[in-house]
Amino acid sequence: MESRLVSLDRFSATEVALEEPDRYRDLLDRPWTDGALIARGAGLSYVAASFGQDVVSVGMRHFNRILALDTRAGWIEVEAGITLGELFAFLTPRKLFLPVQPGYPGITVGGCIALNVHGKNQFRDGTFRSQILGITLFHPDHGILELSEARDPEILELTAGGMGLTGMVLRVRLKVAQLRSASVRVRHIPVTSLAEAFAKVAQLTGEYDLLYSWNDLSAFDRNQGRGYVTAARFLDEAGVRNKTGLQNETGIREFPKVTGRSKLDPCQKRFRPNLFNDVCMRPINRIYHALGTFDPRERGVSLGQFLFPAVGREFYFDWFGPPGFLETQMLIPGERIDAYLEDFIPLLRNHGRPVALTTIKAFRGERSLLNYDGSGFSFTLDVANRPENLAFLGNLDTLNGKFGVLSNLAKDSRLPVGVVREQYGAGYDLFRKRLREFDPKRRFVSSLSRRLEL
Amino acid sequence: MSALIVGASAGLGRALAESLARGGHDLYLLASDDRDLEPLAQDLSLRYGIRIHYEAMDLMNTELVGLRERVLAALPDLDNLLLIAGYSDARAVGPLADADCLRLMTINFVAGVRLINLFLGHLMARQGGNIVGAGSVAAARGRSNNAVYAASKRGLEFYFETLRHFLALSKSPCRVQWYRLGYMQTRMTFGQKLMFKSIAPEVAAAAITQNLGKDIPLRYLPRWWFIIMTIIRSLPWPIFRRLDI
Ligand SMILES: Cc1cc2nc3c(=O)[nH]c(=O)nc-3n(C[C@H](O)[C@H](O)[C@H](O)COP(=O)(O)OP(=O)(O)OC[C@H]3O[C@@H](n4cnc5c(N)ncnc54)[C@H](O)[C@@H]3O)c2cc1C
Ligand SMILES: NC(=O)c1ccc[n+]([C@@H]2O[C@H](COP(=O)([O-])OP(=O)(O)OC[C@H]3O[C@@H](n4cnc5c(N)ncnc54)[C@H](OP(=O)(O)O)[C@@H]3O)[C@@H](O)[C@H]2O)c1
Numbered sequence: 001m002e003s004r005l006v007s008l009d010r011f012s013a014t015e016v017a018l019e020e021p022d023r024y025r026d027l028l029d030r031p032w033t034d035g036a037l038i039a040r041g042a043g044l045s046y047v048a049a050s051f052g053q054d055v056v057s058v059g060m061r062h063f064n065r066i067l068a069l070d071t072r073a074g075w076i077e078v079e080a081g082i083t084l085g086e087l088f089a090f091l092t093p094r095k096l097f098l099p100v101q102p103g104y105p106g107i108t109v110g111g112c113i114a115l116n117v118h119g120k121n122q123f124r125d126g127t128f129r130s131q132i133l134g135i136t137l138f139h140p141d142h143g144i145l146e147l148s149e150a151r152d153p154e155i156l157e158l159t160a161g162g163m164g165l166t167g168m169v170l171r172v173r174l175k176v177a178q179l180r181s182a183s184v185r186v187r188h189i190p191v192t193s194l195a196e197a198f199a200k201v202a203q204l205t206g207e208y209d210l211l212y213s214w215n216d217l218s219a220f221d222r223n224q225g226r227g228y229v230t231a232a233r234f235l236d237e238a239g240v241r242n243k244t245g246l247q248n249e250t251g252i253r254e255f256p257k258v259t260g261r262s263k264l265d266p267c268q269k270r271f272r273p274n275l276f277n278d279v280c281m282r283p284i285n286r287i288y289h290a291l292g293t294f295d296p297r298e299r300g301v302s303l304g305q306f307l308f309p310a311v312g313r314e315f316y317f318d319w320f321g322p323p324g325f326l327e328t329q330m331l332i333p334g335e336r337i338d339a340y341l342e343d344f345i346p347l348l349r350n351h352g353r354p355v356a357l358t359t360i361k362a363f364r365g366e367r368s369l370l371n372y373d374g375s376g377f378s379f380t381l382d383v384a385n386r387p388e389n390l391a392f393l394g395n396l397d398t399l400n401g402k403f404g405v406l407s408n409l410a411k412d413s414r415l416p417v418g419v420v421r422e423q424y425g426a427g428y429d430l431f432r433k434r435l436r437e438f439d440p441k442r443r444f445v446s447s448l449s450r451r452l453e454l
Numbered sequence: 455m456s457a458l459i460v461g462a463s464a465g466l467g468r469a470l471a472e473s474l475a476r477g478g479h480d481l482y483l484l485a486s487d488d489r490d491l492e493p494l495a496q497d498l499s500l501r502y503g504i505r506i507h508y509e510a511m512d513l514m515n516t517e518l519v520g521l522r523e524r525v526l527a528a529l530p531d532l533d534n535l536l537l538i539a540g541y542s543d544a545r546a547v548g549p550l551a552d553a554d555c556l557r558l559m560t561i562n563f564v565a566g567v568r569l570i571n572l573f574l575g576h577l578m579a580r581q582g583g584n585i586v587g588a589g590s591v592a593a594a595r596g597r598s599n600n601a602v603y604a605a606s607k608r609g610l611e612f613y614f615e616t617l618r619h620f621l622a623l624s625k626s627p628c629r630v631q632w633y634r635l636g637y638m639q640t641r642m643t644f645g646q647k648l649m650f651k652s653i654a655p656e657v658a659a660a661a662i663t664q665n666l667g668k669d670i671p672l673r674y675l676p677r678w679w680f681i682i683m684t685i686i687r688s689l690p691w692p693i694f695r696r697l698d699i
Pocket of ligand 2: 023460461462463464465466467468484485486487490511512513514538539540541542561588589590591592635636637638639640641642643655
């Protein structure tokens with residue numbers, strides 16, 4: 001079917017052929033031509049990772065079944081088209097959960113594997129790949145491959161974080177953790193500057209299970225960078241009853257209905273008011289800050305609401321208007337934060353345009369291939385898609401080069417290949433080499449992989 | 455409560471399997487490929503804790519030997535037969551090749567009649583038994599497009615009409631429900647430009663599940679198709695003959 005596919009940031013759009021097989025015969029027995037292919041999950045990536053010019057996008061959403069669960073050994077096996085929300089709804093009543101998950105229930109497990117996503121606790125539990133025990137991969141030239149640490153670990157490593165370029169993930173076995181309760185106790189801890197936010201996040205990693213900050217970089221007054229750190233802890237069942245005042249014991253029933261897709265779908269044509277303009281962005285952020293810091297007391301929130309904060313706030317993405325926005329996400333080495341901020345703040349002040357959203361997350365992990373992983377702090381900025389902001393992000397790339405920063409390839413639609421080569425260095429070359437060894441014909445291609453010259 | 459779903463692996467059949475499983479029905483799933491049936495069975499049994507069986511069988515097969523025994527051995531209290539499998543070829547305009555004709559007639563008509571006959575004796579005796587058929591709005595008025603498909607669906611619709619009469623005369627508690635389905639978002643319509651709004655198969659499945667136990671000789675699903683088809687059916691021939699619909 002001819003479809004116009006659009007990235008979440010609306011920076012990239014392409015007319016492509018979209019296929020949506022709903023039975024294995026149509027996926028596995030089909031004589032896929034020699035043309036380029038790419039798997040597609042929910043299509044909620046910020047970048048054009050699941051489509052490209054003259055590439056057939058293969059929608060995997062019908063392959064979304066739960067295949068096996070071993071509560072004792074702590075794993076679940078699912079088809080890769082299942083959404084995090086479906087999985088959450090299944091696991092939570094069984095007092096289990098996926099420790100690492102990104103912030104929207106409509107996202108598929110396949111998408112999480114391919115972009116090796118993170119959640120709010122990677123400083124403890126790592127990124128998505130850390131919970132993968134095995135993958136069943138389909139590639140038209142190789143057939144079905146079973147990948148695990150014991151079997152073809154190199155292809156497994158290439159696939160987790162491989163941007164869908166090794167083939168279509170059919171099934172995956174994931175670690176699940178025991179859930180102490182389906183509610184968390186949350187605090188918003190105010191901070192007065194960006195530097196304080198970084199320091200607070202660093203300080204709180206030992207005390208809390210889930211952590212991220214929100215900062216206001218829309219104003220250029222002395223309050224620039226103020227905001228709050230959202231810190232959450234799991235409770236035991238008794239804690240839920242006694243301290244949080246939730247109506248029910250687990251909070252499971254409070255989980256918002258998992259439909260999400262249409263509300264966020266960037267391909268859907270709908271009215272998108274341009275509210276994040278230079279004039280409105282400041283008062284909007286001011287109100288958001290006031291709401292976030294209004295009540296500093298600890299409160300109980302259902303885990304679903306906490307893990308998926310964008311539910312009910314999908315309008316955020318629309319408020320950039322038809323041109324959309326750009327997100328840049330940078331992993332800054334912990335020891336270089338102070339020096340980084342010394343250069344970053346003047347750069348931003350010089351630029352003089354508001355940032356719509358700023359968040360900080362703590363990371364602890366290892367760098368490998370093209371994964372957004374390592375130790376330090378993830379620093380995210382969303383800006384409106386305008387020429388001045390593109391120039392600012394270009395200057396930021398230069399600054400990042402100076403401090404050994406890693407940019408998230410899955411978030412930034414304009415990131416030039418030169419910057420990526422420089423930042424990822426040997427990881428980039430090794431990924432490219434291994435991918436070519438595995439798939440000399442390079443069957444799986446997307447706009448993203450073309451931009452990155454993979 | 456239990457059901458045999460013929461054509462359970464995808465589209466409406468899969469949505470029905472989910473909706474019946476959610477309601478606590480034990481299931482026997484039938485379609486032609488067990489690569490689809492196995493994961494579906496695993497999923498439904500894990501999520502809803504029901505007893506579930508599946509069998510890969512091509513309805514083009516002339517042999518139905520042993521099917522009745524296998525189904526009733528697995529579900530001795532079988533009380534619902536849902537004939538959902540269908541096959542349509544959008545390119546099917548004008549005289550078709552014999553093999554294509556046979557395929558359309560077998561899947562959409564012959565298999566339905568044979569499967570009903572196979573299980574009728576058992577279902578007639580069941581209190582709360584149901585035989586459900588998936589027809590199509592395409593069968594509401596003969597037109598040049600999709601002719602063999604529409605004719606086969608109309609044939610099965612007619613068989614359901616006779617069945618209802620037979621069950622009434624036999625004073626059987628078993629009920630029939632026949633649906634003339636409108637467009638659904640399944641592979642059958644994927645990528646096609648449709649004249650009217652399509653619905654998710656889950657919506658149709660919820661309605662069919664809710665209607666189990668009722669006597670429904672013919673119902674459009676969604677019901678607004680009744681208005682459209684009544685207009686189309688009442689168009690005088692001099693106008694209708696000019697329409698390429
Ligand atoms: C509201 C919101 C919040 C988010 N929060 C976070 C966050 O906290 N942390 C974070 O890291 N990310 C976050 N993201 C980004 C998101 O996690 C990723 O972009 C994810 O990949 C989207 O998954 P998808 O199902 O939409 O995949 P798509 O966008 O459809 O595809 C993404 C990639 O996955 C590949 N892919 C999909 N399915 C398969 C498959 N079965 N086999 C092989 N490859 C496949 C595609 O080829 C493509 O390369 C967020 C996104 C949104 C919209
Ligand atoms: N979709 C629509 O818009 C629409 C409109 C009007 C009426 N209908 C009718 O509604 C019913 C369901 O439609 P749908 O769109 O859900 O269809 P679908 O997605 O094509 O699914 C059809 C089901 O029937 C099974 N089937 C087909 N041929 C078979 C064979 N030879 N042997 C065994 N199983 C077979 C398929 O399984 P396998 O592929 O594994 O064999 C599948 O499970 C059909 O009767 C259709 O005619 C549909």
